[in-house]
Amino acid sequence: xxxxxxxxxxxxxxxxxxxxxxxxxxEQGRILGLIGPNGAGKTTAxxxxxxxxxYQGELKVLNRDPWHDRDQLMRDVCFxxxxxxxxxxxxxxxxxxxxxxxxxxxxxxxxxxxxAKTTIRHNSKVKELSKGMVVQLHLALVLSIDAKLLxxxxxxxxxxxxxxxxxxxxLLNDYYDRNRTIVxxxxxxxxxxxIFTDLxxxxxxxxxxxCSMEEFESRYVEVAVKPDQAAAARALKPMYExxxxxxxxxxxxxxxxxxxxxxxxxxxxxxxxxxADLFVAVIGNQSGMAQGASR
Amino acid sequence: xxxxxxxxPESSFxxxxxxPAVVSPVQTLYWSIRRELWENPSIYVAPxxxxxxxxFGFCISTLSLRHRMHGALPLDAANVRDIFASRYExxxxxxxxxxxxxxxxxxxxxxxGERRDRTIFFWKSLPVSDxxxxxxxxxxxxxILPLLSFAITLATQFVMLLMSSIMLAGSGVDIGALWRDAxxxxxxxxxxxxxxxxxxxxxxxxxxxxLLVSAWAPRAPFLFAFLPPFVxxxxxxxxxxxxxxxxxxxxxxxxxxxxxxxxxxxPDFMATLIxxxxxxxxxxxxxxxxxxxxxxxAVRLRRNQGPI
Numbered sequence: 001x002x003x004x005x006x007x008x009x010x011x012x013x014x015x016x017x018x019x020x021x022x023x024x025x026x027e028q029g030r031i032l033g034l035i036g037p038n039g040a041g042k043t044t045a046x047x048x049x050x051x052x053x054x055y056q057g058e059l060k061v062l063n064r065d066p067w068h069d070r071d072q073l074m075r076d077v078c079f080x081x082x083x084x085x086x087x088x089x090x091x092x093x094x095x096x097x098x099x100x101x102x103x104x105x106x107x108x109x110x111x112x113x114x115x116a117k118t119t120i121r122h123n124s125k126v127k128e129l130s131k132g133m134v135v136q137l138h139l140a141l142v143l144s145i146d147a148k149l150l151x152x153x154x155x156x157x158x159x160x161x162x163x164x165x166x167x168x169x170x171l172l173n174d175y176y177d178r179n180r181t182i183v184x185x186x187x188x189x190x191x192x193x194x195i196f197t198d199l200x201x202x203x204x205x206x207x208x209x210x211c212s213m214e215e216f217e218s219r220y221v222e223v224a225v226k227p228d229q230a231a232a233a234r235a236l237k238p239m240y241e242x243x244x245x246x247x248x249x250x251x252x253x254x255x256x257x258x259x260x261x262x263x264x265x266x267x268x269x270x271x272x273x274x275x276a277d278l279f280v281a282v283i284g285n286q287s288g289m290a291q292g293a294s295r
Numbered sequence: 296x297x298x299x300x301x302x303x304p305e306s307s308f309x310x311x312x313x314x315p316a317v318v319s320p321v322q323t324l325y326w327s328i329r330r331e332l333w334e335n336p337s338i339y340v341a342p343x344x345x346x347x348x349x350x351f352g353f354c355i356s357t358l359s360l361r362h363r364m365h366g367a368l369p370l371d372a373a374n375v376r377d378i379f380a381s382r383y384e385x386x387x388x389x390x391x392x393x394x395x396x397x398x399x400x401x402x403x404x405x406x407x408g409e410r411r412d413r414t415i416f417f418w419k420s421l422p423v424s425d426x427x428x429x430x431x432x433x434x435x436x437x438x439i440l441p442l443l444s445f446a447i448t449l450a451t452q453f454v455m456l457l458m459s460s461i462m463l464a465g466s467g468v469d470i471g472a473l474w475r476d477a478x479x480x481x482x483x484x485x486x487x488x489x490x491x492x493x494x495x496x497x498x499x500x501x502x503x504x505x506l507l508v509s510a511w512a513p514r515a516p517f518l519f520a521f522l523p524p525f526v527x528x529x530x531x532x533x534x535x536x537x538x539x540x541x542x543x544x545x546x547x548x549x550x551x552x553x554x555x556x557x558x559x560x561x562p563d564f565m566a567t568l569i570x571x572x573x574x575x576x577x578x579x580x581x582x583x584x585x586x587x588x589x590x591x592x593a594v595r596l597r598r599n600q601g602p603i
Contacts, residue, residue: 052419053601070598071424081416087334088412094333101326102423104318142420 240281327431503589
């Protein structure tokens with residue numbers, strides 16, 4: 001089942017083009033990482049998917065038009081837009097009561113069991129909680145909703161490493177199953193690479209790379225080139241080159257390059273690049289952008 | 296799986312499955328209104344404080360009344376009754392006025408505050424439509440505040456009667472007569488009628504306007520709500536040397552003449568209760584139409600406007 005399907009999704013704010021006609025398709029059971037520099041259009045794309053902003057082009061989320069059916073869509077979709085959106089005046093018990101009151105798929109017992117593992121007290125107000133605790137509370141609310149699609153926009157921004165780790169552990173262990181779909185936008189790529197099933201780079205309102213993690217692993221190769229092989233390696237037209245401790249690290253796109261994995265092994269140490277390295281290679285230099293584009 | 300002991304009870308939650316119940320719009324509206332009361336305790340705290348302060352003042356004035364009873368000019372029963380009747384009315388007016396002010400400030404912040412503090416993202420992440428949200432925010436000044444101020448007024452007047460009975464005991468005032476006359480019961484019926492018709496229906500376009508501005512204003516909703524009427528009045532006065540707009544606003548604020556006559560003598564009060572005049576007045580229906588247009592605008596804006 002296709003959860004999100006966008007064709008020619010476009011959004012402008014005045015003269016600023018936030019989304020420049022993107023095509024997107026997310027199937028059920030995937031965990032999509034949406035990665036891009038600041039102002040690339042990630043939040044705009046997510047807001048369109050959530051029915052928070054109007055847009056041009058075609059967009060269907062769970063077969064609904066998010067802009068016109070937001071309230072109905074929200075029975076099956078939940079999202080954490082930003083760390084600071086829980087109202088500061090609300091008490092933990094009130095938040096539980098309210099969500100239980102308006103949401104047909106909210107399991108209060110489950111939320112209580114999430115909260116039992118934290119130090120959050122029921123009669124605390126959100127403004128009395130630390131930033132990390134607010135995220136824990138929000139997560140407890142959201143993960144207790146039996147939704148088909150979960151959208152997280154920079155969910156762990158400003159959290160320390162312990163909370164971040166806990167956040168993603170809960171997400172994977174207590175929530176995710178094959179019927180659910182998760183879309184995460186983040187800057188903290190390193191911590192998430194092992195969670196994603198799919199990867200999407202977005203820059204200046206366009207999707208510059210879109211692939212599954214399997215494809216990513218088979219397609220991109222990084223070679224720590226032996227000094228004497230540097231010229232030979234460069235002749236194979238790597239998409240990006242960087243220097244570490246005086247050694248050249250070359251990144252190859254095996255789909256576009258004539259080179260194959262076997263050939264590269266003779267030039268130096270071969271390994272799969274991290275998403276962050278690929279990100280820098282694709283977004284960091286203009287020429288790489290054209291090569292990395294999959295569409 | 297077994298390495299983590301907590302995982303066991305959780306997976307049992309998973310396997311139970313959640314049967315998706317249907318939440319009716321009425322239930323959603325109910326929870327939305329409760330949410331408003333949680334966020335804005337001033338809705339009931341402010342009228343309560345007004346009542347307590349009034350009771351304190353009443354306490355002092357009743358004590359002084361007791362002194363006057365022993366003074367040179369003892370008051371007769373009719374005088375005492377008049378004094379109490381006017382004080383019951385005063386209590387009602389004070390609490391109603393407080394509720395009115397609370398309602399105005401509440402409405403101005405209702406759709407502006409959630410955009411300013413970005414909580415609109417949280418509210419919009421739940422299956423509550425913009426229409427229900429706006430209706431719940433409209434229900435506060437139009438339904439909840441009038442009913443609350445009625446209940447608080449009634450309770451205040453009852454406490455006043457009790458207090459005066461205790462404080463005037465043995466002073467020569469006929470306590471039994473105080474209870475028999477208890478004119479506040481009559482006043483109360485009129486009060487409830489007044490609250491529901493004037494505050495609930497006649498003022499609807501005013502609150503509609505405040506909510507519309509609250510949904511739209513990029514900043515300072517108070518300014519945007521109150522400046523345009525002044526500008527319109529000024530332009531009209533300058534261009535045509537008329538002040539129809541001002542008198543229209545005045546009529547809206549003072550309430551329809553036919554709704555009830557606040558100064559009517561108690562024997563006449565049944566006449567003022569005839570709803571015939573009120574519901575026949577075209578001002579009511581134009582007002583409700585204007586309110587509906589403002590609300591439609593507010594619902595559209597709630598959908599379109601993001602955080603500021």
